[in-house]
Amino acid sequence: MAKDTKHNIDIVTEASFLDASALTIPMLQILKEDGSEHKGAKLPEFDQALAEKMFDTMQFIRILDERMIAAQRQGRISFYLASLGEEAASIGSAAALQDGDMIMGQYREQGALAYRGFSVEQFMNQLFSNAKDLGKGRQMPVHYGCAELNFMTISSPLGTQIPQATGYAFGQKMDKSGHCTLCYFGEGAASEGDFHAALNMASVYKVPVIFFCRNNGYAISTPSQGEQYGGDGIAPRGVGYGLKTIRVDGNDILAVLRATQLARKLAVEENEPVLIEAMSYRMAGHSTSDDPTGYRSREEEDGWRKKDPLARMQSWMINKGWLTEEQAESNLQEKKAAVLAALKKAEKVPAPSIDELINDVYDQPSEQLKAQLDELKAHIRKYPDAYPKTSGSID
Amino acid sequence: MAKDTKHNIDIVTEASFLDASALTIPMLQILKEDGSEHKGAKLPEFDQALAEKMFDTMQFIRILDERMIAAQRQGRISFYLASLGEEAASIGSAAALQDGDMIMGQYREQGALAYRGFSVEQFMNQLFSNAKDLGKGRQMPVHYGCAELNFMTISSPLGTQIPQATGYAFGQKMDKSGHCTLCYFGEGAASEGDFHAALNMASVYKVPVIFFCRNNGYAISTPSQGEQYGGDGIAPRGVGYGLKTIRVDGNDILAVLRATQLARKLAVEENEPVLIEAMSYRMAGHSTSDDPTGYRSREEEDGWRKKDPLARMQSWMINKGWLTEEQAESNLQEKKAAVLAALKKAEKVPAPSIDELINDVYDQPSEQLKAQLDELKAHIRKYPDAYPKTSGSID
Amino acid sequence: MAKMNLLQAINNALDIAMAKNDKVYSFGEDTGGFGGVFRATSGLTEKYGRQRNFNTPLVEQGIIGFANGLASQGSYAVAEIQFGDYIFPAFDQIVNETAKFRYRSGNEFNVGGLTIRTPYGGGIAGGHYHSQSPEAYFAHTPGLKIVTPRNPYQAKGLLLSAIFDNNPVLFLEPKRLYRASTGDVPEEEYTLPLGKADVVKEGKDITLLAWGAQCEVNEKAAEMAEKDGISCEIIDLRSILPWDVETVAKSVLKTGRLVISQEAPLTNGFASEIAATIQKECFLYLESPIARVTGLDVPYPLCHEKEYFVDHLKVYEAIKASMNF
Amino acid sequence: MAKMNLLQAINNALDIAMAKNDKVYSFGEDTGGFGGVFRATSGLTEKYGRQRNFNTPLVEQGIIGFANGLASQGSYAVAEIQFGDYIFPAFDQIVNETAKFRYRSGNEFNVGGLTIRTPYGGGIAGGHYHSQSPEAYFAHTPGLKIVTPRNPYQAKGLLLSAIFDNNPVLFLEPKRLYRASTGDVPEEEYTLPLGKADVVKEGKDITLLAWGAQCEVNEKAAEMAEKDGISCEIIDLRSILPWDVETVAKSVLKTGRLVISQEAPLTNGFASEIAATIQKECFLYLESPIARVTGLDVPYPLCHEKEYFVDHLKVYEAIKASMNF
Numbered sequence A, B: 001m002a003k004d005t006k007h008n009i010d011i012v013t014e015a016s017f018l019d020a021s022a023l024t025i026p027m028l029q030i031l032k033e034d035g036s037e038h039k040g041a042k043l044p045e046f047d048q049a050l051a052e053k054m055f056d057t058m059q060f061i062r063i064l065d066e067r068m069i070a071a072q073r074q075g076r077i078s079f080y081l082a083s084l085g086e087e088a089a090s091i092g093s094a095a096a097l098q099d100g101d102m103i104m105g106q107y108r109e110q111g112a113l114a115y116r117g118f119s120v121e122q123f124m125n126q127l128f129s130n131a132k133d134l135g136k137g138r139q140m141p142v143h144y145g146c147a148e149l150n151f152m153t154i155s156s157p158l159g160t161q162i163p164q165a166t167g168y169a170f171g172q173k174m175d176k177s178g179h180c181t182l183c184y185f186g187e188g189a190a191s192e193g194d195f196h197a198a199l200n201m202a203s204v205y206k207v208p209v210i211f212f213c214r215n216n217g218y219a220i221s222t223p224s225q226g227e228q229y230g231g232d233g234i235a236p237r238g239v240g241y242g243l244k245t246i247r248v249d250g251n252d253i254l255a256v257l258r259a260t261q262l263a264r265k266l267a268v269e270e271n272e273p274v275l276i277e278a279m280s281y282r283m284a285g286h287s288t289s290d291d292p293t294g295y296r297s298r299e300e301e302d303g304w305r306k307k308d309p310l311a312r313m314q315s316w317m318i319n320k321g322w323l324t325e326e327q328a329e330s331n332l333q334e335k336k337a338a339v340l341a342a343l344k345k346a347e348k349v350p351a352p353s354i355d356e357l358i359n360d361v362y363d364q365p366s367e368q369l370k371a372q373l374d375e376l377k378a379h380i381r382k383y384p385d386a387y388p389k390t391s392g393s394i395d
Numbered sequence C, D: 001m002a003k004m005n006l007l008q009a010i011n012n013a014l015d016i017a018m019a020k021n022d023k024v025y026s027f028g029e030d031t032g033g034f035g036g037v038f039r040a041t042s043g044l045t046e047k048y049g050r051q052r053n054f055n056t057p058l059v060e061q062g063i064i065g066f067a068n069g070l071a072s073q074g075s076y077a078v079a080e081i082q083f084g085d086y087i088f089p090a091f092d093q094i095v096n097e098t099a100k101f102r103y104r105s106g107n108e109f110n111v112g113g114l115t116i117r118t119p120y121g122g123g124i125a126g127g128h129y130h131s132q133s134p135e136a137y138f139a140h141t142p143g144l145k146i147v148t149p150r151n152p153y154q155a156k157g158l159l160l161s162a163i164f165d166n167n168p169v170l171f172l173e174p175k176r177l178y179r180a181s182t183g184d185v186p187e188e189e190y191t192l193p194l195g196k197a198d199v200v201k202e203g204k205d206i207t208l209l210a211w212g213a214q215c216e217v218n219e220k221a222a223e224m225a226e227k228d229g230i231s232c233e234i235i236d237l238r239s240i241l242p243w244d245v246e247t248v249a250k251s252v253l254k255t256g257r258l259v260i261s262q263e264a265p266l267t268n269g270f271a272s273e274i275a276a277t278i279q280k281e282c283f284l285y286l287e288s289p290i291a292r293v294t295g296l297d298v299p300y301p302l303c304h305e306k307e308y309f310v311d312h313l314k315v316y317e318a319i320k321a322s323m324n325f
C-alpha cells in the first residue's frame, strides 16, 4: 500500500466506508454474575481490608439510598436520587485512587464519596439543607461536596464538570503533584458538547485525568442505544480522541478496580488521559421525581437484578471466606440503625442563618448585597409569621 | 470469547487499553500528485462536460481569490479569505450533488458556490457590501448565501452550521424530498461542541447529511496535529458515532468526487449520514488579516505546492486530451478580465438604503424599530456630512 | 370550554398545531413517548408518531442547532429545553444564530418556524438549577420574540401564536403554575397577540406590572392594597420582546406610579429595561420612583427560597412605599 | 513611565502577572507562540514557556470549562476568547458554573483565580460577529465581576487587579482602542480598584457616563457641549459588575441630569440598569429624563456601521436635549 508522506497515512485507491463495526470494543469482566472469578483473569491489587472497605461502602450506600427514598416519600426531604445497581462502578473506581486525587462527580456517585470518608452525618446534613451542611443548604439534595476529601461539589448542569476535570488535572500536572482527577458522568451527559471539549483537550494536553463514564442504559427515560447515540456506546469515542480507552463490566467491582488502578498508573506516571466506560444499569428510577414503569419493562429490570453488583461481590467475599451471610446481614442492620439515627438528628438541626443568603456570591458581599439583605431582614421583621424558618433567628 | 447478552459485547478477562492505533483510516487517492491515475483505481462517474465544469470553476476561484486579495491590499474591500490549495475539496464535492441539495458552508467554500452558479457579479456585490448584495451588505466579505442556489448564508461563529445541517436534512427526509444536505467545516471547527452534537444526532436520526471536513492542517495559526487534536484526525470520530466514514485526498478532485458521489447515495437512498475527511492544506494565509510566516515554514508550504490540486487536475485534463496548455492559459486570462470588470462595476453600486438597517430583524419591523430609524434619519439630516454614505439618499 | 391546568393547555396547543400542519415537529430531552419530565408532550407520539414527537440526545446546543436547521428548511420546529436553567449551552445557537438568521442573510433564509419552549422560574424547591428566570438574558437580543403566559387560557392562545408566528419565539412556561390550578380554556383553536400586554384589571392610583407567575403575586398584593383604599391597575406584560411600551406608558401616565415585580435577580433584569424606558416616557407624570421588586442578586437559593422569593407581601410593601413617597 | 498602546499595556500586565506568580497560565485560540490574533499574548511563550502560555483547541466552552477547573485547583487561569462575539458557546460555563462555583459549594471551592479576557465592541468594520458588546448578557449574573478599561493606563492596572482578584472577572477589551493611540503607563506593577467608577472630569450641569471605548466619545461630545457653555461631569464606570452606584448617584444628585452612552443595542443593555437605579436614587433631583444613547435594536451591521454607531454627535444631541428638556 502506498503512503502519503505529509500525513503519514496509507493510501487506498478504492473507496470504502467504515462504520461502527470497524471498531468493536470488548468488556473487561473478572467476576462472573455468580460471583466466581473467570479462570485466568488477572486480578486487581487488593487485600482483605480493601475488599472489606469496598463491600462495607456498597452496603452502606444500598441502605442509605433505600432509607432516603423512603424519607422522601414521607415528605421529610424534597428529593433524592439513588445509585441502585451502580455501586460497584463508583466504589470500585474510587478504591483505585489515592486520597489526594480529585474526584468530580455527576450526582450518582455517593459511593465514591462514602468511600472517601464522608460520614453519614455529613450526608444527612446536606440532604436536609441544614445549618451544618457544608454547602450551606444552597443546593438540592445529593449535591454533595467536600474540599477536605477532594470531592468537588456536584453541579446540576450536565457535562460541565468534564472539561473542568481536564483543567484541574492540568494544574495537578503543572504542580507535579503526583495526583490525578477522576471524573464521572453518565452516557447521557456524554452527548453534551462539554464532553467533546474535555476529551479532546485532555488528549492535546496529556493530563492525568480519568474520564469514567457510567453507561447505565438510560438518561431519565431516554434509552442509550439508538436514542442517545447511534454507534457502539462511548468507548470508541475515546479511541477517536487518541485517549487510552477501556470498557469494563460496571457491575463487577474487581473489573472496575483493576481497570481504574491501571488507568491511574497511566494518568499519573505517563500523563496519559484515560476513558473508562463502565457498562451497568440504573436499577432505580432516575430520581424520586421519576417513575420508570412509563418507559421500560419489568422484564428488563428483572434481567438486570440478576447482575446485582452487591450480590455479586457478596458471593465472592463469602467464597473467599472473608464474610458470612450472617455478618452481611448484621452489618446491614447496623447501617440501617446508623442511617436512621443520623436522619433523626439532622432533621432537627435548624436552617442556615439568613445571613448566608448573601455570603459566597463573592469572596466578600458587595455593598449592594449588604443593602439588599438589610432590606430583606427589615421585611422579615415586619412579617415574622410569613418567614418562620428564619424570623426566629434574625439578629 | 464469552459474550455479554445484555450489551451484546465480547467479554475479555485481561485489561487492555486501546488508543488511536486501534483504528487507522487510510486515504482514498485516485490521481497521483503528477496527475496520472492510480492503476486500477475505481473512477467516479463523470463525462467531459462535468470535468470541464469542475476545472473551469477551479480556475475561476483561483483567479477570484488572487484578485480579491489584491483588491483588499489596495483598500478596495475590507477583508478577504482565499481557498488556495483547497479548490478540489469544495468543487469536487459540490459536483457530486444535485442542485436541489442544500449546501451549508463554513467560509472557505467559494468553489462550491461558484459551481452552483453564483455569478461573478454576485460575488462582487457581496464583497463590496453594495445595494445589490443578496445579504444587503450586512455581513463581512465572503459571507455569501443564496436561497435560489440552495446555498445557506455563511455565519462567522464556527461549527454552528453543523447541527443545523442535521436538522435541515431531517426536514428533507420527512418531506421525502430525495435531497440531502452537505455541510462543510474545518478541522478546527470540529473541536466545537456543536460538531459533536451534530454528528451524534445525525447518527441517531439517520438523516441524509454529508459532513465534509476540510482538514487543511491549520486553524488560523494552530496546527491540527497535536494542538487541535491528539488522535488521528477527524475521521475516526465518525466511526465512534456510528456514521459511514471515509478519508480522501482533498487535493485530488477525482477522489473527492468519487467519495461524495457514493456518500450522496448512502445519504439519499439509505438515509445514512456520512462523514468525509478531506486531507489538504491551506496554502494561503488564514485571511487577509493573517500572516502565516509567523507560525510555519517556507519549506512546509513549498512541499504542499507540489500537491496543488489545480495543477494536478490540469495535467489529468491534458493527458485526457480535454485541454491544452494554451487553452488553460487563455481561459485564465478571460477569467481575469471578467473578474476585473465585475469588480469595477460592483464598487460603483451604492450602499443599501438606510431603511435596510431595521428590515429583517423580524419579518416586519416593530414599532420601536421604526421609531429608532426615524430618530436616526432625523439625526442624519441634521449632520449630513458626518454620514456621507447614506445622507444623500435619505427620503 | 374545558377546565385545563397550564400543562394541559400547552399540551392541547401542541396537539392542535400538530393536527393542523404536518410540518410541526416537537422534540427535546425525554419529550418522546414519555412525554417530557413534566408531561407537556404526552400523547403526541401516540397521535402523530415517533417521527413528529421524539426524544433528542442530551445536548441543548444540538437541540437548538438542529431546530434552527429544521426551521430554516421550512418546518415548524417546537423544541423543548427541559429546564430554563439548561438553556445556556444553547445560548450561542439562540443569540448568534436564531436571532440573526434572517437579518444576516438579507431575508434569503429565516428560522421563523422555530419555537423554543422551556419551563422556568422558582417556587418548587429546585435550588440554583431548577428555578432560574432567564428572560433578561435573552431580552438584549434583537430578532427574538419572548413570551410567557400567566394562566392556562393565555398559555394556549400564546403558544399557538408563537408556533405559527413567522419569527423565532422563546416561550417561557412558568412551571410552578403547571398544575397549580385550572382555568377555562376553549377547546378549539384560538390565538392571542404577541407583543401586546394585557390589562388584567383597571385602576387609577398605581400600576402593577409583571409577567408569568408573578402576575398572580401582583393580584394578591393588589387585593391587600385595595383594602387600604389603593386602586391598582394590573398589567400582564405577556411579551417581553418586543414589549408593549405603549400600554404600560399609557397606564403610568394615568396612575403616575409603577411597581414591577420580577422573580429574577435585580441587576439588569427585564424590570430594569421597563423602568429605564418608562422614566423617560412618563417623566413629568411620575409621582414616585419606579419600584422594582425582585430577587436578590444571588444565585437562586434552596433553603432560603421563601425569603428570596418575591411574594405578595413584598409587593404590597412596595405599593405602600410608592403611595407614601 | 513608558508610552504604550492598549494592547501593549495588556501584554505588559500579563507579563508582570506571569513573572510574579508561576501559577498564572494564559491560553486561548492562537494565543500560544503566535501571540493571539491581536498579539496580546505575544512574547509570553518565549519568556514563560509553552506550558504557561499556550494554544487551545477551537472550543470556547472547553476553554472556559478547562479554565474553571484549573482555577478551582488553585491556579490563576487567564483565558482569552478570541472575540467577544464568540463567548456565547461558553455562556453556560460562565453563567451556571463560574458565577455559582463558590456559592453552590458553600465556599468549599471557588474559581476566584479565573480571568476571562476578550476583545469586544465595534468600529472595525467587523459586522455582526466581530463587533458585539456583550456586557449586558453577563451583567445579570451575581458572582461575576465585569471590568473594561478606557485607555492603556487603566487597562494595565485593572487587568492586574482582575488577575489576582479572588473572584472570577470578565475583562472586556475595547478592541478599537487596541492600537488607536498610546498613553503613559508606569513600567512597574500597579493596580486599580475593581467596583469603583472613575470621575474623569468634574462638571456641574450634566453627568455623562460610559465605559470602555465610549468614554472617548463622551469626552468629544463634552468638548462640543462646553463650547455651548454646558459643564459636563464625565464618569468612566470601569466596573460593570458590581457597579459603583454611589459615585454615579452622587454626581447625578449634583448635576440633575444623566446621559449614558452605550455601544450595544438599547433594549436591556446595561444602560437600562443604570437608568433604573438612578431614577430611584435621584428621583427628586432629576431635571430631565435619564437619556440612553445606544445602538439600535438590530444585529451589529456592516455597511451601516457609521450610522449605527454611537458617536459624539449623537451624544452631543442627547446632552442638548437633556439640557433643553
Ligand SMILES: Cc1ncc(C[n+]2csc(CCOP(=O)(O)OP(=O)(O)O)c2C)c(N)n1
Binding pocket: A108, A156, A157, A158, A159, A185, A186, A187, A188, A189, A190, A214, A216, A218, A219, A220, A282, A286, C029, C058, C060, C082, C086, C089
Ligand atoms: C445541561 C442539562 N440538561 C438537562 C438536565 C436534566 N437532566 C438531569 S439528569 C438527566 C439525565 C442524565 O443521564 P445520564 O448522564 O445518562 O446519567 P444517569 O442519570 O443515567 O446516571 C437529565 C436530562 C441537566 N441536569 N443538565
Ligand SMILES: Cc1ncc(C[n+]2csc(CCOP(=O)(O)OP(=O)(O)O)c2C)c(N)n1
Binding pocket: B108, B156, B157, B158, B159, B185, B186, B187, B188, B189, B190, B214, B216, B218, B219, B220, B282, B286, D029, D058, D060, D082, D086, D089
Ligand atoms: C465560535 C468561533 N470561535 C472562533 C472564531 C475565530 N476563527 C475564525 S476562523 C478560525 C479558524 C478555523 O479553522 P478551521 O475550522 O480549521 O477552518 P480553516 O480556516 O482552516 O478553513 C477561528 C479560530 C470563530 N469564527 N468562531
Ligand SMILES: [Mg+2]
Binding pocket: A186, A187, A188, A214, A215, A216, A217, A218, A219, A220, A282
Ligand atoms: Mg445514564
Ligand SMILES: [Mg+2]
Binding pocket: B186, B187, B188, B214, B215, B216, B217, B218, B219, B220
Ligand atoms: Mg483548518
